[in-house]
Amino acid sequence: MEERWSTEHVLSLAPDAASQKAAGKLSSPAPWSRAGTDGTAVWGECRGSGSTPYRTVVELATPAYQCSCPSRKFPCKHALGLLLLWTGAPQAVPAAEPADWAADWLRARGERAEKRAAAPADPAAARRRAEKRGARVAAGAAELRLRLADRVRHGLADQSAAGPWEAVAARMVDAQAPGLATRVRTLDTVPSDLLLEEYAMLHLLATAATRLDELPADLAATVRTRVGYPADTAEVLAGPTVRDRWQVLGSRTVQMEGGSDDRLTTRRVWLRGAKTGRPALLLAFGRPGQAPDLALPTGHLLEADLAFHPGARPLRAALGTRYGAPAPGPADPPDGLAVAEAVAGYGTAVADDPWLESWPTVLAGVVPVRTPDGWHLTDGHHTVPVHGPAVPEAALWRLAAVSTGRPLTVFGEYGHQGFAPVTAWSGQDRPIGLTTA
Structure with missing residues (x-):
């Protein structure tokens, strides 16, 4: 049927x-x-x-x-x-x-x-374009390193004389390094106690961008992604693929900051292989007035080929051949980790990719609690703070109402700032999305 x-x-x-x-x-x-x-x-x-x-x-x-x-x-x-x-x-x-x-x-x-x-490809022309872009990115990254060093020598306590970072971000755009530009723009809003850390991580990325030929292939691919080199979906799909029955763990749709008529919509869909257990992230984008074309129902299973983008910790994937439509998944919630295991898993991921801000994680047996310091999830032994502006307060109260003090299974992104919940399961009930109010 x-x-x-x-x-x-x-x-x-x-x-x-x-x-x-x-x-x-x-x-x-x-x-x-x-x-x-x-x-x-x-x-x-x-x-x-x-x-x-x-x-x-x-x-x-x-x-x-x-x-x-x-x-x-x-x-x-x-x-x-x-x-x-x-x-x-x-x-x-x-x-x-x-x-x-x-x-x-x-x-x-x-x-x-x-x-x-x-359409026929022209390898020679593609190589020339890649070499030209590589030179521009390396030059921009070298300039960024100097700018960061100047700010540190000037002193972190007084950044007013150095001026805003927007001009430096524009220079990174000119250098065809949009990933560096995005990270630079955030520096003006970083709290002072975290500023040196952000400088260090950005300096490390800029340094790596100037030495791509010296890095291991997987780490070099990670650096290219972080710097903002474009990802060719067709090229990714032409490589190795992983066929599995992928369970849809959740999705989040956000709009980039800007005027109401010019915001780009991004949809993130997280999957996990039923056989391989491998996590995957699919991205889709929508222009103003257009929703992203990728929409997979949470909890369903999709048998398909996925091609993972290269990197030291591959997560983002391109959706290849589908073998049928998404079908309802198992009634039981997905297997999850204790909080301590989630922390260790994120640490392992960061060891591969030092710029990784979060990692998809399923927590099992956690209870939502609200304290004067904000919302937390606890498994009775360890506690993790809930962090993420995409999670509205009303959704967390709904999560608490569903829990009524009983343990839940919660999927989300665990990072150095805490856990951003996306989906929750209570027993064999249908999954509850937490990214919209």
Whole structure:
């Protein structure tokens, strides 16, 4: 039988709350006609204010969307409404052959993908570009080392005379090192008692960026990632892959700082292999008005190939071939660690990647408690502070209400500042997402 998505899965694709609300009004059969599905796509015509209905089609694997409406949001309310209809009222979206207009779009999309895959590469040109960028990054990193040394010689107690770091960050952007630029921008907001530590870690990264040829291959790959070298997904997928049944441990969607009309949306999805036990992180990005196209329901299992980005501690992965749709996972919560084991696991990860700020971790048998110092998770022997601006206070109170003093299994990111919870399980109940209020 065809595996249809949950309502939560569909709504997670929406670019904003207004789109979710508007889609709910289009989730009944009334405005739709000629709706159908062939298992790989869903299509239908939605009655609007004009005489011509809007033609909407959704390709399910990516997913990808096409609608004849003039909306600048992506996916639009019609695509979301059609998916809600498909998952909530299957009889209204029967199995059928695609309508001509839907088939034309699906075929054109497939042809474009084939052309991109068949495009010839120019190794010599790619090598020249890489060498040119490497020289610019090395020059920028060397300049950053001098700037950091000057600040230390000037004295950490008085940084006002040195001016803001924004100009240095702009120089790193010019040097094609956006990762260095991002870390430099944060220096103006770092508390004074942590400033020397941040200087040291940034100086270490800048030094490594000037000596990439001398580093072991895995560590050099980590440095390139931290500096901001672009990741070629096609190149990653062309390398070794790991096939497993990947359990979706949780996801978090955040918007970069900026004006309301120009914020980039980033979605992080954490997986763990059912056979290998290996953690993986998938990233997806959405432009303004567009939700990231990757949405996997928490708790489900997805059999697929993953290709891991190279590094000293590989975690980020690219999603390759999928062997079916996500299916409901086990009722029991995932296996987890005690707090002391989580601390040791993070320490091992940091030994491989000294710039690692957190590591995906499942804590077992912990209870949320609120103290004058804030929220904590305790297993009765050790306690870890809850840290993470993406976790709203209301979600933590909900977590406490679910626990009622009983131990929970909680997935999140453990780092040097504490534990940022993402998902919680109470017995065999469905997982509870903690990244939205």
